[in-house]
Amino acid sequence: MSAAATLTAPWRGLSRAVWILVVARAVNRIGAFTLPFLGVVLTVEFGASLGETGLILAVFGVATIPSRLLGGQLADRLGRRRTIVLGLTGCAVAQLWIALSSTLWSAVLAAILLGLAFEIYEPPSQATIADVTDPSDRPAAYGLLGAAMAAAGVLAGLLAAAVSHWDLRWLFVADALSCLACAVLVALALPADVRREHVPATAVAVWRDRRLVLLLISGTVFATIYMQLVIGVPLTLLEQGLPESGTGFILAVSAITLILAQRLLRVRRLDDFRSIAVGYILLGAGLVVCAFAQTLTVFLLAAVLWSVGDLFLLTRYLTQASGLAPDHARGRYLAVFGLSWGIATAIAPLTVTQLLETAGPEGLWLSSAAVAVVLAALQPWFRRRLAPAAP
Template sequence: MSAVLAPWRGVSRTVWILAAARAINRIGAFSMGFLGVVLTVEFGASLATTGLVVALFGLATIPSRLLGGRLADRFGRRRTIVLGLTACAVAQFWIAASTTLWSAIVGAVLLGLAFEIYEPPTQATVADVTEPADRPAAYGLIGAAMAVAGVLAGLLAAAVSHWDLRWLFVADAITCLACAVLIIRALPADSPRVEQPARGMTVWRDRRLLLLLASGTVFATLYMELLIGVPLTLLDQGLPQSGTGIILAVSAVTFIAGQRLQPLRLDDFRAMSIGLTLLAAGLIVCAFAHTLVVFVLATILWSLGEMFLLTRYLTQAAGLAPDGSRAGYLAVFGLSWGVATTVAPLVVTRLLETTGPEGLWLINAAAAIMLAAVQPLLRRRLARA
């Protein structure tokens, strides 16, 4: 066990608490994968209506993240995390208790508006209590905890999904409240006087952040296309859908084990170039995979790449921000995931229809290689901006 935890021995107690809270919440978050099923099965929504509602949920997460960043910088990290988790629980109880489709739709939109509130203050807190050189390890711990919890979430989903599906939202709401209690009891209280953003500095005028946001959006889209496209590719290849669970488990194990191999003192942009190259290699293998064993090999490659990228992008975004605006900066940078969640399904389905799996993954690999090639330029532009 000590060997497994070695990369995070110097990480502060606060980060460990946040990692535990996020893992608990992630274990309960399996309900989100069933939102469309609940609307269709339990409330009789048409496929068109279900697709619209799920899209509205995704769009609502964008202002949710911005709100989380603003509240965290204005009123404190702990208060905002607790508010976001509690609001998620209320919305999930609303969906579970709904008796009409319209009520469930309102609950889904409210859940979207609450869903990302706790993300910016969580990421900002990690940066607040960690030295810049140690932030890749700290963010890696959060990512590892969520990866393990994601696998457990899939197992729980399989175990309880034969009940009334609305109970999934009850379970998720309970985990949100459990996280809120853990945060209240374990994290120190916010200081009475929360720092205000630096005078004259607005997030949207910082060209460095906008450049990083553009780069991060491309990566986030590639990441989301993997999550959406791999199950569809397995189906196209006639492989069992249980393979998706195996791939998720391999990805989580690779992410955790790879933390010991990651040179944390490596320059962020060089690390991101390495990560994008590994991601591209995994995508190329995926393009020509026809057996589950080869897909597992591809998974190991792209998961190692994601290990570099998820931690280093957050480290860079946190490092750009003035102390009083860190949550706001991370909230804006996090919009990359809202855009990716909206764009990725459209890209995956379109490319699968027109080019097949080979075309989908080779085009994605080309995008990853191009993004790796511009990392030195991005570093110089950020230094000049």
């Protein structure tokens, strides 16, 4: 078997629509490393204090919550393809606005608009993958999306490291262009939306599904830890007196690790709950290393550990959420579960800035590691609670 065949073996037989969507999202990801730098731009370019930066990023996070719900509603009613294109176009407009802003208030308004558009394309993207794959193939399909995003992230991280020496605003221009390129590819290549004449009104039933609500709570805790890494690592580097460009290298190493580990680790042989438990243990180990890191080399080691943990976590949470959903409400189920990221994006800036000010990097990352270990220990309990109800 050739090297290429060996590498792609886990993803053989996946639908053409999955591959088209994966390529489109990878194009988008190449320029989409702006969020980790948004706090730095607000601080360095616009003179915001650490507290103001945390508040602005929290408002951005709050704005992503209705964005995600809107994406789920539109995905089930307007169609997957149309919703993806709409969300990407909105993100491009907001990114260009940030890049062209000359005052802090203009940047704040643009950040709010970005939050309102930021999550629209996620539910239809995730629902499209679930629509065209069998349940047993969904971990591989979501894994393919993650691997492609990571591969694009290698280029994106290097781009971020290079551009950060010049002007951080160019990152937002690059992201806007990649959003538009992704929108064009989706509009031209993804299969046309299927008209749904009668869509059951299940919005209330979605929230009555106690398993989904429990999964949302668990996912929110994980997403908060994840977003603390996204937002907190660049600020931690500043606290340690390390160069801003180090964030780009850390992100690139994280992406490379995710690609390599996906093939080396036989993730599909673990069920969802064991996979999640292993992921939290590895994530916690990376956070402990991050707590005591004072050089870029040690931060890179931490990134390897938490990235292998992410391999076990990200795809399994999506597989669980899509498995709970009926076909006609899949977009809304995934949107509700995806609220975990909006809530986390609102919480993480506040926890990061407050803990950095009061407890320093050690307090921030050790407390996060403790939460990860607790979640690993709770997976047998989650297994019982999320089991399908007896007929």
